[in-house]
Amino acid sequence: MKVLVPVKRVIDYNVKVRVKPDGSGVDLANVKMSMNPFDEIAVEEAIRLKEAGKADEVVVVSIGVKQAQETLRTALAMGADRAILVVAADDVHQDIEPLAVAKILKGVVEEEKPGLVLAGKQAIDNDMNATGQMLAALLGWPQATFASKIEIDDGTALVTREVDGGLQTIRVKLPAVVTVDLRLNEPRYASLPNIMKAKKKPLEEKTPADYGVDVTPRLEVLATEEPPARQAGQIVGSVDELVSKLKEAGVI
Amino acid sequence: MDFALSEEQELIVATVRQFVEREIYPHEAEVERLGRVPPELAAEIRAKVIEMGFWACNFPAEVGGAGLSHLDFTLVERELGRGSMALTHFFGRPQNILMACEGEQRERYLFPAVRGEKMDALAMTEPGAGSDIRSMATTAVRQGGDWVINGTKHFISGADTADFFIVFVATGVDDTPKGPKKRITCFLVDRGTPGFTVREGYRSVSHRGYHNCILEFDDCRLPDSQILGEVDGGFAVMNEWLYATRLTVAAFCVGRARRVFDHALSWAAERRQFGQPIGRFQGVGFQIADMITEIDAADWLTLSAAWRLDRGLPANREIASAKLYASEMLARVTDATVQIHGGMGLMDDLPIERFWRDARVERIWDGTSEIQRHIISRELLRPLGA
Numbered sequence: 001m002k003v004l005v006p007v008k009r010v011i012d013y014n015v016k017v018r019v020k021p022d023g024s025g026v027d028l029a030n031v032k033m034s035m036n037p038f039d040e041i042a043v044e045e046a047i048r049l050k051e052a053g054k055a056d057e058v059v060v061v062s063i064g065v066k067q068a069q070e071t072l073r074t075a076l077a078m079g080a081d082r083a084i085l086v087v088a089a090d091d092v093h094q095d096i097e098p099l100a101v102a103k104i105l106k107g108v109v110e111e112e113k114p115g116l117v118l119a120g121k122q123a124i125d126n127d128m129n130a131t132g133q134m135l136a137a138l139l140g141w142p143q144a145t146f147a148s149k150i151e152i153d154d155g156t157a158l159v160t161r162e163v164d165g166g167l168q169t170i171r172v173k174l175p176a177v178v179t180v181d182l183r184l185n186e187p188r189y190a191s192l193p194n195i196m197k198a199k200k201k202p203l204e205e206k207t208p209a210d211y212g213v214d215v216t217p218r219l220e221v222l223a224t225e226e227p228p229a230r231q232a233g234q235i236v237g238s239v240d241e242l243v244s245k246l247k248e249a250g251v252i
Numbered sequence: 253m254d255f256a257l258s259e260e261q262e263l264i265v266a267t268v269r270q271f272v273e274r275e276i277y278p279h280e281a282e283v284e285r286l287g288r289v290p291p292e293l294a295a296e297i298r299a300k301v302i303e304m305g306f307w308a309c310n311f312p313a314e315v316g317g318a319g320l321s322h323l324d325f326t327l328v329e330r331e332l333g334r335g336s337m338a339l340t341h342f343f344g345r346p347q348n349i350l351m352a353c354e355g356e357q358r359e360r361y362l363f364p365a366v367r368g369e370k371m372d373a374l375a376m377t378e379p380g381a382g383s384d385i386r387s388m389a390t391t392a393v394r395q396g397g398d399w400v401i402n403g404t405k406h407f408i409s410g411a412d413t414a415d416f417f418i419v420f421v422a423t424g425v426d427d428t429p430k431g432p433k434k435r436i437t438c439f440l441v442d443r444g445t446p447g448f449t450v451r452e453g454y455r456s457v458s459h460r461g462y463h464n465c466i467l468e469f470d471d472c473r474l475p476d477s478q479i480l481g482e483v484d485g486g487f488a489v490m491n492e493w494l495y496a497t498r499l500t501v502a503a504f505c506v507g508r509a510r511r512v513f514d515h516a517l518s519w520a521a522e523r524r525q526f527g528q529p530i531g532r533f534q535g536v537g538f539q540i541a542d543m544i545t546e547i548d549a550a551d552w553l554t555l556s557a558a559w560r561l562d563r564g565l566p567a568n569r570e571i572a573s574a575k576l577y578a579s580e581m582l583a584r585v586t587d588a589t590v591q592i593h594g595g596m597g598l599m600d601d602l603p604i605e606r607f608w609r610d611a612r613v614e615r616i617w618d619g620t621s622e623i624q625r626h627i628i629s630r631e632l633l634r635p636l637g638a
């Protein structure tokens with residue numbers, strides 16, 4: 001079975017995000033970019049499936065700017081076998097919307113015919129949480145989102161999902177789209193031997209036109225604002241003091 | 253001339269950086285507070301690094317290392333320099349000098365060190381012999397086919413966690429026109445060898461948790477098979493293998509300075525006084541400008557010295573310049589960062605005071621700044637007869 005893992009290049013989770021002065025988005029020039037952490041978990045899971053003999057090839061795909069090549073190389077250095085880069089933007093500030101990404105991924109799936117698409121549940125930049133679901137709908141495949149455990153057996157995937165208030169376990173027929181949550185695994189670091197091999201692994205470059213997809217944005221960003229600055233806290237000595245402070249503040 | 257890193261180098265840098273940020277940074281404050289690295293944590297870091305295939309990445313592939321070039325390895329050291337040395341010590345880079353192991357020494361020391369099963373420490377310095385290393389007083393004397401060692405070494409880094417020691421000892425004196433000159437031999441000494449004790453050392457202001465110890469030899473008997481290199485060939489192995497370690501100090505300083513600089517830059521942008529970010533005052537902004545200029549200069553000086561080594565070009569002077577400049581740069585950058593932070597720069601709520609303390613040793617170990625200046629100036633002046 002082949003596993004396809006879409007990976008997105010996003011602002012590194014350690015970077016302190018700054019809003020661009022014109023409010024059109026977040027400043028991405030000269031900031032550290034990394035693989036979306038949920039996608040890292042998906043790559044890790046795919047590699048584990050391969051190590052367990054449940055998958056025989058892990059293909060990673062990224063849709064975005066040319067620099068997403070670095071993200072793909074990272075996935076290859078973790079142990080993925082092959083990469084596809086769909087160059088869909090030339091400005092780092094241009095985000096490709098979930099629907100366009102899902103349509104391109106559908107094209108990739110039709111070419112690659114994977115038995116499983118493992119995606120991050122969402123990208124930490126826009127937190128859309130949409131691409132996996134849209135892809136499943138476009139393909140007419142079953143989907144299992146927010147996976148915290150995946151077992152592949154007899155052409156099905158048994159997926160434990162983290163839902164509000166608990167865990168839900170469902171079985172989906174393969175091929176399927178599964179999106180992964182934080183607790184699924186702890187991704188490995190790229191290993192030095194794999195880093196040395198990464199460059200020799202194939203990385204194919206494509207464009208949205210190859211899949212007949214138009215990536216023109218359909219959404220318009222009206223404003224981007226910093227969250228309000230947090231007020232300094234106060235340390236209280238006792239419950240009584242806490243209660244009186246809360247009363248003072250008029251919250252109880 | 254091309255200043256770009258290769259894709260592999262970019263990945264090496266990104267991976268080591270990520271490792272340091274995720275596995276080292278979160279434990280730094282704790283190690284600083286305890287003054288030591290909890291053994292479970294050391295074991296965990298060691299296991300992860302072995303798993304990643306980075307352990308002994310400075311060793312050639314033939315002996316089980318990763319065969320990194322000097323430049324690649326300098327990049328690894330640079331990223332490690334960001335993190336606490338007490339912790340990155342367990343991102344094992346055994347001493348290259350172990351490549352001088354021969355025959356069964358390879359099975360007993362070289363391979364276990366490369367596999368991460370044994371850790372080493374290197375002992376040259378003595379209370380009476382620092383920069384003037386040849387004046388060492390620890391001796392090995394022939395006795396019934398063995399060597400009997402007596403003397404004391406101090407400031408020996410990592411000796412608390414080392415399984416074996418690479419020890420330089422005087423094995424005789426030659427009379428030369430310039431006066432008596434000691435002959436030096438290098439020995440491999442296992443922890444636990446009778447007559448050999450590792451004692452707790454001094455407490456250093458820099459790199460708390462990274463300990464230096466005192467080694468005592470009291471009629472410690474060693475067979476010939478413990479000699480690394482040739483009898484009286486200590487300086488030869490030292491010169492062949494320890495020549496490049498100064499580059500790791502330079503690389504450490506550059507990596508550390510970049511981390512420190514990020515703190516200085518954000519503070520200058522965010523701390524407000526007199527109604528504006530302090531970085532807008534020229535007095536602060538210009539410090540920022542000088543800092544980054546010096547960091548970049550030290551970075552390129554270091555990388556270019558490593559590049560020379562890879563090309564087989566003479567690099568002694570360039571390595572000395574890199575070690576000298578990078579360590580002095582780090583002193584200025586950490587000092588300026590304290591200044592930019594004002595009083596908070598001295599408080600242990602922030603890591604700034606630690607960076608400032610840590611920086612101090614870099615101008616001293618692996619050859620003081622004065623010794624590096626001596627090397628540089630002699631290399632330039634000696635050919636002119638001066």
Ligand SMILES: Cc1cc2nc3c(=O)[nH]c(=O)nc-3n(C[C@H](O)[C@H](O)[C@H](O)COP(=O)(O)OP(=O)(O)OC[C@H]3O[C@@H](n4cnc5c(N)ncnc54)[C@H](O)[C@@H]3O)c2cc1C
Binds near residue numbers: 376384406618622
């Ligand atoms: C924390 C720490 C860890 C260390 N770890 C190790 C280790 O693992 N293994 C090991 O073998 N050693 C180690 N060292 C020793 C280190 O390499 C020496 O401290 C260093 O070589 C300087 O020797 P010294 O301290 O005896 O100073 P000295 O040599 O006594 O120097 C004192 C001063 O005199 C100056 N000076 C000396 N000679 C000259 C000269 N010719 N011209 C101008 N100025 C001169 C020096 O620059 C210095 O300013 C460590 C040191 C420290 C502080």
